[in-house]
Amino acid sequence: MSNFDFTIEELGKASVQSPIEMSKTQGDKAANYVTDDRFVRLSSFIVPGPQKSVERKDILERSGPREHIYFTPAHVHAGIVTCGGLCPGINDVIRAIVRCLWTRYGVTRISGIQYGYRGFLPESGFSVKELNPEVVDDIHKLGGTFLGSARGGGKEVVKIVDAMQKLNLNMLFTIGGDGTQRGTMDIAEEVEKRNLKIALIGIPKTVDNDFALLDRSFGFNTAVAKAVEVVSAAHMEASSAINGIGLVKVMGRDSGFIAAHTALASHEVNFVLIPEVPFNLEGYNGFLTHLENRLKKRNHAVIVVAEGAMQDQLITDKKFDAGGNVKMADVGVYLRSRIIKHFEEKGIEINLKYIDPSYAIRSSPANPDDSIYCERLGNAAAHAAMAGKTKIIIGLVNNRFVHLPIKMVISHRNMVNPESSLWRDTLDATHQPPLMVNRFG
Numbered sequence: 001m002s003n004f005d006f007t008i009e010e011l012g013k014a015s016v017q018s019p020i021e022m023s024k025t026q027g028d029k030a031a032n033y034v035t036d037d038r039f040v041r042l043s044s045f046i047v048p049g050p051q052k053s054v055e056r057k058d059i060l061e062r063s064g065p066r067e068h069i070y071f072t073p074a075h076v077h078a079g080i081v082t083c084g085g086l087c088p089g090i091n092d093v094i095r096a097i098v099r100c101l102w103t104r105y106g107v108t109r110i111s112g113i114q115y116g117y118r119g120f121l122p123e124s125g126f127s128v129k130e131l132n133p134e135v136v137d138d139i140h141k142l143g144g145t146f147l148g149s150a151r152g153g154g155k156e157v158v159k160i161v162d163a164m165q166k167l168n169l170n171m172l173f174t175i176g177g178d179g180t181q182r183g184t185m186d187i188a189e190e191v192e193k194r195n196l197k198i199a200l201i202g203i204p205k206t207v208d209n210d211f212a213l214l215d216r217s218f219g220f221n222t223a224v225a226k227a228v229e230v231v232s233a234a235h236m237e238a239s240s241a242i243n244g245i246g247l248v249k250v251m252g253r254d255s256g257f258i259a260a261h262t263a264l265a266s267h268e269v270n271f272v273l274i275p276e277v278p279f280n281l282e283g284y285n286g287f288l289t290h291l292e293n294r295l296k297k298r299n300h301a302v303i304v305v306a307e308g309a310m311q312d313q314l315i316t317d318k319k320f321d322a323g324g325n326v327k328m329a330d331v332g333v334y335l336r337s338r339i340i341k342h343f344e345e346k347g348i349e350i351n352l353k354y355i356d357p358s359y360a361i362r363s364s365p366a367n368p369d370d371s372i373y374c375e376r377l378g379n380a381a382a383h384a385a386m387a388g389k390t391k392i393i394i395g396l397v398n399n400r401f402v403h404l405p406i407k408m409v410i411s412h413r414n415m416v417n418p419e420s421s422l423w424r425d426t427l428d429a430t431h432q433p434p435l436m437v438n439r440f441g
Helices: 090-105 116-120 157-167 178-193 220-239 257-266 287-298 331-346 358-362 368-386 421-430
Strands: 039-041 059-062 078-082 110-113 171-176 199-204 244-250 271-273 300-306 351-355 392-397 400-405
Touching: 078 090, 078 116, 090 110, 090 171, 090 368, 110 116, 116 157, 116 178, 157 178, 171 178, 171 368, 178 199, 199 368, 220 244, 220 257, 220 300, 220 351, 220 358, 220 368, 244 257, 244 331, 244 358, 257 271, 257 300, 257 421, 271 287, 271 421, 287 300, 287 331, 300 331, 331 351, 368 392, 368 400
Parallel strands: 078 110, 078 171, 171 199, 199 392, 244 300, 244 351, 271 300
Antiparallel strands: 039 059, 059 400, 392 400
């Protein structure tokens, strides 16, 4: 906590009366404005005894419509960009931002930047899309992104801000993950150098749920729901065959949240392999030994592996994609071959089915829970931008929508704690050993 500073930056004094009519009185059964003195604590844990005084930097500002805003709505030109890989709910966020700006504030100039940050670059040749409520009305029913997405381009900061000036943008909403939001910060610094009054608002998109500080990222619940369907199919295949094995790879480059939650929700997973918990393949306490014992007892097994598992062993030469992410080895394919080889050498018949549903999950429309979350994130983002907030991410902390400085959220990744109740409950659900590591020899 001592390293965090949750102070929110603003473009200037908010002195314009908001066109949104709301109550200023508590208890009158009418929706209220949110004031800048409404805060949320990051940690909900309390240690008995004297408490240290709370400073502004230690607490999170509540999101929502303010009575006074920074921008005059008639003068606003807003931009929306989606970057990186697909994730359920992107279109829901776009729709919510457009509808809130248009219908609540009267902003009628909203542009969609096509194919990520590359859409700003002149050499890419992509035009902007004019957005209004009619255009976006049904896009939440579709998967993917209505604006298109791409990795890379975020380092071309000078060109991006040049394009923003030519478009006369007053605010930019960046929907993307860790790399996208780092790009947002770089853009914000260039905007400051030029003394421009442009609000930069991030909406956290990562299906892996690995943004720091946030309760969850949008698309995560949909990803778990879809993964559970796949695990159910894998279990059916495995339990119907002689020594059947269902091997399912799910998303999770650095964090095993999808894998763990899928195991808890499905009740049909016997092994969960994630980046945060080391394991050996061979040896007396290795994964393959425990898998063999499971087949002897129950004649079938279901394994869920996160894509980032074993990468420290599999990657010998680091290469990077256009978004700056390390290109990963395919742990699912590797495990499949090692499992087959192990049982062939033992002379044990197995029937293994390997399923990688990653792209089918990423491109799915949001389920109702995620759709609600995206709607509220988009609305909160629009309210924050109109109030002149900048360099922030909208997120859910302790079940409250708040403004967080982007630099705090991208300071580290959220990961499964092997000593947490989440992982403990995952072990209870799977009955796998706490550690599959050979201590000796």
